[in-house]
Amino acid sequence: MKTGNASKNRMWIWWVLLSVVVLTFALTWWLLTSGDRGAAIADVLGLPVAVVSLVVGVFGAFLGARGSGASPSGPPWWIPELRPRHVAVTGVVLALFAVGGWLYTQWADVEVGLGGPFLISATSTRTIVAQIEQPRWRGDLEFGVLMTSDNKTGDCVQPASLRIKASADARWLEDHGRTARTGERVSIPIPEGTRVVKVFVEYLDPANQGCEVTATLTGGTLSR
Amino acid sequence: MRRMWAVLAVAAMFLSAACSTDPDPEEDPAKYLSGTVQIGANSDLPGWSDYVNGVWSGFDISLANWLGHKVGFTPQFLPMTTNERMIKLREASVPGVTAPPIKLVISNFSMTDDRRKEIDFAGPYFSTYQGLLTLSSRPVNELREIEGREVCVTAGSTNQDRIGGFKVLPLPQSTLKQCMDALYAGSVVAVTSDVGVLNGFAARDPKRLRVSPVQVGTERYGIGMPNNRPRLCAFLKAKLTEFVDEAWDQKFKDSLPGIAPQASKPNSQALDPCEQPRPVAQGPAPSATTRAATLTTSARRRRR
Numbered sequence: 001m002k003t004g005n006a007s008k009n010r011m012w013i014w015w016v017l018l019s020v021v022v023l024t025f026a027l028t029w030w031l032l033t034s035g036d037r038g039a040a041i042a043d044v045l046g047l048p049v050a051v052v053s054l055v056v057g058v059f060g061a062f063l064g065a066r067g068s069g070a071s072p073s074g075p076p077w078w079i080p081e082l083r084p085r086h087v088a089v090t091g092v093v094l095a096l097f098a099v100g101g102w103l104y105t106q107w108a109d110v111e112v113g114l115g116g117p118f119l120i121s122a123t124s125t126r127t128i129v130a131q132i133e134q135p136r137w138r139g140d141l142e143f144g145v146l147m148t149s150d151n152k153t154g155d156c157v158q159p160a161s162l163r164i165k166a167s168a169d170a171r172w173l174e175d176h177g178r179t180a181r182t183g184e185r186v187s188i189p190i191p192e193g194t195r196v197v198k199v200f201v202e203y204l205d206p207a208n209q210g211c212e213v214t215a216t217l218t219g220g221t222l223s224r
Numbered sequence: 225m226r227r228m229w230a231v232l233a234v235a236a237m238f239l240s241a242a243c244s245t246d247p248d249p250e251e252d253p254a255k256y257l258s259g260t261v262q263i264g265a266n267s268d269l270p271g272w273s274d275y276v277n278g279v280w281s282g283f284d285i286s287l288a289n290w291l292g293h294k295v296g297f298t299p300q301f302l303p304m305t306t307n308e309r310m311i312k313l314r315e316a317s318v319p320g321v322t323a324p325p326i327k328l329v330i331s332n333f334s335m336t337d338d339r340r341k342e343i344d345f346a347g348p349y350f351s352t353y354q355g356l357l358t359l360s361s362r363p364v365n366e367l368r369e370i371e372g373r374e375v376c377v378t379a380g381s382t383n384q385d386r387i388g389g390f391k392v393l394p395l396p397q398s399t400l401k402q403c404m405d406a407l408y409a410g411s412v413v414a415v416t417s418d419v420g421v422l423n424g425f426a427a428r429d430p431k432r433l434r435v436s437p438v439q440v441g442t443e444r445y446g447i448g449m450p451n452n453r454p455r456l457c458a459f460l461k462a463k464l465t466e467f468v469d470e471a472w473d474q475k476f477k478d479s480l481p482g483i484a485p486q487a488s489k490p491n492s493q494a495l496d497p498c499e500q501p502r503p504v505a506q507g508p509a510p511s512a513t514t515r516a517a518t519l520t521t522s523a524r525r526r527r528r
Contacts, residue, residue, distance in 0.1 A: 149337040152385035155348075155444050157337045159496040181497060206496075207351060209442040 014086070025097050032104065035111040110134060112220035114143055114199065120162075121212040122205035130197040132222060137194040139224035140187045141166065146216045147182040156211030157182055163202040168194040179204065187223070250452070253459035256327065260298045263288050264312055264329040264448075267303035268401040271424025271480040273331055275303060282424075283479035284330045287349065287447075290471055291463055302326055305398045307380030309333055309448060313343045317451035329448035332421055334382045335496070344453050344499055346460035347446025348490045349468065354383050354443060355419035356436035357426060359407065364414055364436045367392075376403035376412040383416050386441050400425070408432075418443045423483045446496070457498035468492035 031038035113131030120126055130141060145164075147157045158181075165177030166188045173188060177200070180186050190197055205211050265284060267275035272282040280301050288299045302325075304312060309329045316324030335345040356375070358364045371391040377384045379396040387394050395412055397403050403415040404425060415422070419439060426433045447460050469492045476485050 151336075152338050153334075153336060153382045153441055155335045155337060155340075155496075158335075158340055158499060183500065207348075207442055207444060 110222040114217040114220040126201040144218040145180040159206035165200040286475040306378040335446040345446035348444035350445040352420040353439040357422040
């Protein structure tokens with residue numbers, strides 16, 4: 001009877017551990033895909049998870065040593081009885097996660113920081129250094145154009161456009177750039193291996209109204 | 225088992241229909257502009273929209289009549305003050321309104337970012353500046369000559385918003401006719417409005433009135449319509465392109481004889497893009513300019 005109970009305990013613990021591993025990978029995956037928000041959440045969760053893990057480990061060891069009745073030389077009851085098949089399955093699962101994670105870091109879209117709102121008019125321009133948490137660029141830089149105006153007079157948003165030009169390592173990517181109205185998205189191919197990308201923004205004033213608007217480049221993404 | 229799948233499928237259909245956030249489909253523009261179409265217009269702007277002895281005349285009236293002829297509707301002009309243009313179009317923009325007080329406004333209606341938050345525009349069909357009209361006996365050549373003096377302006381106009389930035393004493397009136405009475409009476413030194421409109425008044429009484437060379441800001445006239453009408457806007461934009469190419473010069477000459485159009489005629493191939501509708505039941509309404517961005521991003525996500 002005792003042998004049967006020990007075997008059940010080992011299986012139960014085994015499945016708990018497997019569930020914890022899967023949940024941990026799922027949480028990590030979600031945090032990775034959440035960009036800056038995920039990084040912030042991971043920062044906050046780091047300390048409590050570490051402390052709880054330590055407490056659970058020590059408490060479990062204490063309970064196991066006191067209640068198992070196992071011989072001092074043998075493994076305590078909460079250590080799973082590892083078999084070659086278990087090891088192989090675990091290895092394959094972990095390898096799949098590792099390969100998946102590697103592929104994700106290579107091919108998933110990456111968030112690009114393009115600064116906050118800025119004032120722009122026909123007499124001013126703006127140069128934005130695109131921020132990315134990767135050493136080198138590869139893929140298409142995509143972002144939305146948003147313009148707003150709080151002025152009571154002037155028709156400065158709907159008919160207006162921004163001229164967008166990008167440079168890669170101080171080389172213009174297009175001679176004349178491209179224009180985008182508010183609400184439109186822009187996609188600029190970035191040569192592989194580029195280190196610094198700058199976006200040059202110019203406001204095209206409709207009918208020379210002397211407009212000044214608040215512009216934002218939203219949802220910056222490196223699409224790979 | 226089969227029955228259970230059928231029940232689940234039907235439930236999924238109802239759920240997806242309930243969760244759908246697509247806005248109500250917009251009425252066919254040709255149907256919206258059929259029969260008798262109520263059009264809001266000022267009634268006291270010579271050369272633009274003037275109602276005298278039971279007859280409407282002016283450039284805006286000519287445009288409305290041209291549209292009626294091309295599209296196949298009968299314009300019914302409803303006189304309104306400058307301020308009432310926005311009020312009536314706001315009323316017509318309320319979802320579910322089956323009998324809007326007006327369907328269009330064609331009345332020296334300047335397109336602005338602020339107004340676009342509540343209504344839609346098709347245009348521009350005319351560009352002008354804000355200027356000053358004075359008595360010929362008391363001409364004004366520079367803004368500093370009227371600093372600290374009373375200047376009449378129509379309430380609810382872009383002119384009123386802009387004149388607030390100058391060192392004058394604005395005297396808002398409901399109509400330009402009231403402003404003209406004040407000018408003739410000598411209670412104000414000038415009337416400020418769009419140069420195109422002031423030219424119309426000066427042409428009626430050239431001996432006593434003078435349009436000052438002072439010009440500020442830019443006004444671009446469009447056809448006003450209730451909010452979230454991208455199909456109607458695109459329909460009218462196409463018609464305006466035709467109007468500018470085919471009829472603009474003659475209508476201007478007929479309505480404002482002796483006045484040079486200068487740079488007032490728009491480029492028919494560069495009329496403003498139409499606004500896209502905002503999605504319904506999505507929490508607080510975003511501004512007119514942000515909603516298009518939201519839609520574009522959502523559409524892109526769906527495609528991927």
